[in-house]
Amino acid sequence: MRRVIGAVIAVGVVLIIAGLFWLNHPRSHNSVAAVPTSPNAAKIVPAAGASPPDDGNWTMPGKDYASTRFSALNQITPANVGKLQVALTFSTGTTEGFEAPPLVVNNTMYVVTPWPNYVYALDLTKPGAAAKWVYKPNPAAAAKGEACCGPVNRGAFYDNGRLFVNLLDGNTVAVDANSGKEIWRTQVADIQKGETITMAPLVAAGKVLVGNSGGEMGVRGRLTALDEGSGKIAWIAYTNGPDKDVLIGQNFHAFYPKDQGHDLGVSSWPPDYWKIGGGSVWGWISYDPQTKTIYYGTSNPGPWNAPQRPGDNKWTASVFARDIDTGQAKWAYQTTPHDLFDHDDINEIILADLPYHGGRVPVMLRPDRNGFFYVQDRRTGQVLSANPYGYVNAYKGVDLKSGQIIPNHALDPKENRVTRGICPASPGAKDWNPSAFSPVTGLVYIPHINLCMDMAVQNANYVAGTPFVGADVKMYAGPGGNRGVLTAWDPINGRKAWEIKEDLPLWSPALATAGGLVFYGTMDGWFKAVDAKTGKLLWQFKTGSGIIGQPISYRGPDGRQYIAVPSGVGGWAGAVVAAQLDPKDPTAALGFANAVKDLPTKTSPGGMVYVFALPQ
Amino acid sequence: MSLPFRNSGSAAAAVALLALLGACDRESRNTRGQPLGETVPTGASPDTIYPGNSQPPPLTAQAAAYENNAYAISQGQQLFTQMNCVGCHSHGGGGMGPPLMDAKWRYGGRIDQIAASIAEGRPNGMPAWRSKLTSEQIWQLAAYVRSLSGQVPKDAVSARADTLSNTPPQTQQTPEPVLPAGSAQQ
Numbered sequence: 001m002r003r004v005i006g007a008v009i010a011v012g013v014v015l016i017i018a019g020l021f022w023l024n025h026p027r028s029h030n031s032v033a034a035v036p037t038s039p040n041a042a043k044i045v046p047a048a049g050a051s052p053p054d055d056g057n058w059t060m061p062g063k064d065y066a067s068t069r070f071s072a073l074n075q076i077t078p079a080n081v082g083k084l085q086v087a088l089t090f091s092t093g094t095t096e097g098f099e100a101p102p103l104v105v106n107n108t109m110y111v112v113t114p115w116p117n118y119v120y121a122l123d124l125t126k127p128g129a130a131a132k133w134v135y136k137p138n139p140a141a142a143a144k145g146e147a148c149c150g151p152v153n154r155g156a157f158y159d160n161g162r163l164f165v166n167l168l169d170g171n172t173v174a175v176d177a178n179s180g181k182e183i184w185r186t187q188v189a190d191i192q193k194g195e196t197i198t199m200a201p202l203v204a205a206g207k208v209l210v211g212n213s214g215g216e217m218g219v220r221g222r223l224t225a226l227d228e229g230s231g232k233i234a235w236i237a238y239t240n241g242p243d244k245d246v247l248i249g250q251n252f253h254a255f256y257p258k259d260q261g262h263d264l265g266v267s268s269w270p271p272d273y274w275k276i277g278g279g280s281v282w283g284w285i286s287y288d289p290q291t292k293t294i295y296y297g298t299s300n301p302g303p304w305n306a307p308q309r310p311g312d313n314k315w316t317a318s319v320f321a322r323d324i325d326t327g328q329a330k331w332a333y334q335t336t337p338h339d340l341f342d343h344d345d346i347n348e349i350i351l352a353d354l355p356y357h358g359g360r361v362p363v364m365l366r367p368d369r370n371g372f373f374y375v376q377d378r379r380t381g382q383v384l385s386a387n388p389y390g391y392v393n394a395y396k397g398v399d400l401k402s403g404q405i406i407p408n409h410a411l412d413p414k415e416n417r418v419t420r421g422i423c424p425a426s427p428g429a430k431d432w433n434p435s436a437f438s439p440v441t442g443l444v445y446i447p448h449i450n451l452c453m454d455m456a457v458q459n460a461n462y463v464a465g466t467p468f469v470g471a472d473v474k475m476y477a478g479p480g481g482n483r484g485v486l487t488a489w490d491p492i493n494g495r496k497a498w499e500i501k502e503d504l505p506l507w508s509p510a511l512a513t514a515g516g517l518v519f520y521g522t523m524d525g526w527f528k529a530v531d532a533k534t535g536k537l538l539w540q541f542k543t544g545s546g547i548i549g550q551p552i553s554y555r556g557p558d559g560r561q562y563i564a565v566p567s568g569v570g571g572w573a574g575a576v577v578a579a580q581l582d583p584k585d586p587t588a589a590l591g592f593a594n595a596v597k598d599l600p601t602k603t604s605p606g607g608m609v610y611v612f613a614l615p616q
Numbered sequence: 617m618s619l620p621f622r623n624s625g626s627a628a629a630a631v632a633l634l635a636l637l638g639a640c641d642r643e644s645r646n647t648r649g650q651p652l653g654e655t656v657p658t659g660a661s662p663d664t665i666y667p668g669n670s671q672p673p674p675l676t677a678q679a680a681a682y683e684n685n686a687y688a689i690s691q692g693q694q695l696f697t698q699m700n701c702v703g704c705h706s707h708g709g710g711g712m713g714p715p716l717m718d719a720k721w722r723y724g725g726r727i728d729q730i731a732a733s734i735a736e737g738r739p740n741g742m743p744a745w746r747s748k749l750t751s752e753q754i755w756q757l758a759a760y761v762r763s764l765s766g767q768v769p770k771d772a773v774s775a776r777a778d779t780l781s782n783t784p785p786q787t788q789q790t791p792e793p794v795l796p797a798g799s800a801q802q
Contacts, residue, residue, distance in 0.1 A: 145704065145712055145741010216703065418780050456780035458697070465743055467703020467712065472779055581710040582718045585783050588709025 042355035044442045044492055046070070047362060049290045050351050054514075056555025058104045061155035061200045062434065063552075065287040066351040069436035071553035074514040075561040080614055081517055081529045081539045087562060088129055088611035090122060095605035096578050097570020099432075100155040100200070101509075101550035102609055103163075104564075105177065107557045108132065110158065111609055114570070115144055115151035115168045121180060125557045133180030140191060143169035146465065147196045148216040148590070149572035150579070154432070155200035155550065157208075159228070164208050166197040172210050174231060184231030188212065188224050194465050195219045195280075202285040203228060205292060205324045211281025215299035215344065216590070218468030221279030221316070223296065225327055235327035239279030239298045239315050240265045246315060247327045254331050255381040256403035258312075268312035268337075276462050277309065278302035279316035283346025283432055286364070288378065292324050295364055295378060297335070297345035303460035304342055304426075305470030307415055312337040317345040319366070321378065333381040336370050336405055340413055341394060341455070342426035342590075343370040348434035350444065351378065354492065365491050367435055367446045369428025370405065372398055375491055387494040389487050390429030390448055391478050394422050413471070418456040425453035425475040426590065427572065431507070433548070435489075438512035441532050443497055444489045445518045447506040449573075450478040451595050473591030483595060486510070486520055488535060498535040505596065507548040507573040511563070519563060521547025523574060524602040527565050527610065543567035545606025546574055546599070560613055568607040569599070578605050654678070654751040657731030657758070662724040662797035672726075679728040682755040683762070686772040692760025693778050695753055699745070707783040708764035713742065717764045717789070724797040725765070731758035766791035 194217025
């Protein structure tokens with residue numbers, strides 16, 4: 001009898017758990033509307049005009065304006081990648097998080113380091129790639145203490161004989177690519193207010209676009225356009241505030257009623273909070289030359305303590321489409337209104353043309369920090385689908401009719417209590433490190449993380465130049481125990497094709513090549529090549545430090561295909577190593593240290609570029 | 617801080633005597649000691665070499681008064697959150713700023729050296745708080761910072777933190793050695 005009761009209880013428990021899981025599992029509502037009629041009707045391709053034929057160079061971090069991070073070079077294939085070997089190494093002399101990709105233009109490699117933001121020009125035609133010049137901009141050291149997540153730099157931009165580089169202390173510089181001489185320098189952000197610059201600029205249509213960092217410092221987020229020739233400020237588009245500051249005018253048409261109205265950047269905040277409300281622009285910008293439109297997202301609102309700022313907090317955690325000449329907004333979509341968890345909206349935006357209902361629709365593909373993969377019509381901002389690509393319990397889904405994300409109020413952080421088991425954690429299902437999109441396979445390769453968190457919030461006090469957070473966070477591995485994942489995502493069908501589980505969080509971007517490979521690195525220093533179709537591991541190499549940098553592929557002066565990757569652990573995820581934090585305090589590094597307590601035993605700081613090629 | 621009664625025995629005897637006298641007069645006590653004039657805590661060198669004299673200068677009376685003082689440490693804990701120190705240093709583990717619970721100190725781990733770092737700021741991003749905090753607040757903060765690495769007696773620290781953080785209680789902190797200044801330079 002006892003056994004029978006035990007069995008009944010066991011079955012009951014299983015049913016309850018299954019029910020809870022079913023209830024909590026996020027679903028995309030009305031997802032029927034989003035799924036195209038036939039998966040094989042046609043292939044998804046990069047946006048026409050934003051992804052020109054590959055010339056073997058790598059002039060911008062995203063590879064092209066469509067941000068594909070796809071190389072059309074195909075000498076290295078699944079059949080021969082096993083023979084890949086080191087062709088060249090270069091030490092930067094820095095030991096901070098090394099996120100910037102090397103750029104290769106006309107047989108010169110340009111390497112940008114973390115603070116102090118040196119730029120090295122290496123002549124790839126010379127044996128050992130001798131340096132042509134080194135540019136030392138001398139940014140202020142104090143900026144290191146104002147950057148939330150390590151004194152990182154996410155890359156330079158090459159255009160028309162010049163390199164454009166953002167310095168951590170808030171300046172943007174133009175440097176002559178031949179001589180290394182500074183042409184102009186413009187201050188864009190103010191470290192006295194906690195503003196720094198970590199993002200890579202985007203240069204298009206005679207404008208250099210630069211955003212500020214500081215979503216944890218109570219900054220007023222903005223995107224600034226500089227004149228490419230002179231460095232003079234052309235326009236500034238603020239994230240929060242009245243419409244005239246946000247550059248919302250007559251040509252603005254938000255798709256959903258929730259994003260329509262006058263001066264929402266003021267009325268969706270408590271009085272004056274929009275002035276210190278964050279919404280910084282520290283991520284990626286994409287550009288469609290056919291419509292002269294830029295697309296980018298904004299950061300979390302400040303402070304993290306959400307009860308302190310009732311309202312939608314527009315336009316934080318939102319995505320904007322703007323005219324590049326004037327900065328005027330065409331549309332905006334607030335992805336995560338009244339963000340509770342530091343779920344910024346700054347991730348990469350891949351521009352593609354998607355087969356849809358027998359025709360083609362110009363879309364943007366966004367693996368968002370909140371855990372959903374958004375496919376949006378980039379003409380209007382309409383969400384065509386939004387399915388979770390990682391484990392999510394903080395939201396119940398995205399309602400495609402209203403465009404609203406559906407919060408799970410059981411996990412709302414409240415003052416004077418700790419809210420436990422929030423997934424994804426504050427770095428989201430995926431942070432800054434961009435995905436790659438291969439038109440060959442039609443898949444998006446998303447390097448991301450699987451972390452959950454406990455969060456306690458309290459009132460935050462605004463003191464200019466100091467953090468404005470008001471939260472204690474402790475992160476740990478999500479379901480399954482693996483802290484990193486590489487997901488190959490099928491954007492047409494809105495589901496994953498395959499995935500690779502990684503022990504450590506994946507903080508390195510991905511690279512896809514026409515040879516049929518995907519490259520990425522791990523935080524303990526392994527650089528890996530996997531089959532783009534199946535995810536099978538084909539080759540790996542252990543670099544000197546953890547990899548959080550962007551891999552690239554280029555054609556060398558000898559006509560061969562090369563793969564390059566920065567190695568140097570750091571950033572938010574690697575601060576426990578690069579900044580020698582003490583993980584005895586689980587809230588160190590805004591709670592990330594707790595999730596990577598073991599990292600100091602697995603890697604050490606460094607700063608090195610590794611270049612690989614097949615044997616001659 | 618000077619107390620009129622050196623041990624509990626004599627204190628008990630004195631109280632009993634007063635009671636016998638019919639409590640004609642209130643007990644005369646000086647539990648808070650004489651007030652010390654506040655001075656901005658500057659000038660404490662982070663260095664460890666003193667040419668011609670191998671001894672570091674002794675702590676001033678102000679510094680010594682705050683060092684293991686439970687009230688000062690408790691006030692310092694409150695300020696540590698209110699003034700956003702926690703945003704950079706977390707609860708001692710560090711983040712944007714260096715950890716404060718380990719043995720390593722860039723600019724010295726003595727209370728007067730810590731107070732000088734708070735007041736004067738440091739070049740890699742530590743703000744100079746002299747114009748934003750009073751001298752007393754700076755000393756209180758320094759007293760709390762020093763407690764993070766377990767340098768103060770267990771009866772002077774709070775068993776429960778002010779915040780709902782997941783950090784272990786300070787009473788369970790193992791004392792770290794205090795390495796000389798520069799030990800955490802990168």
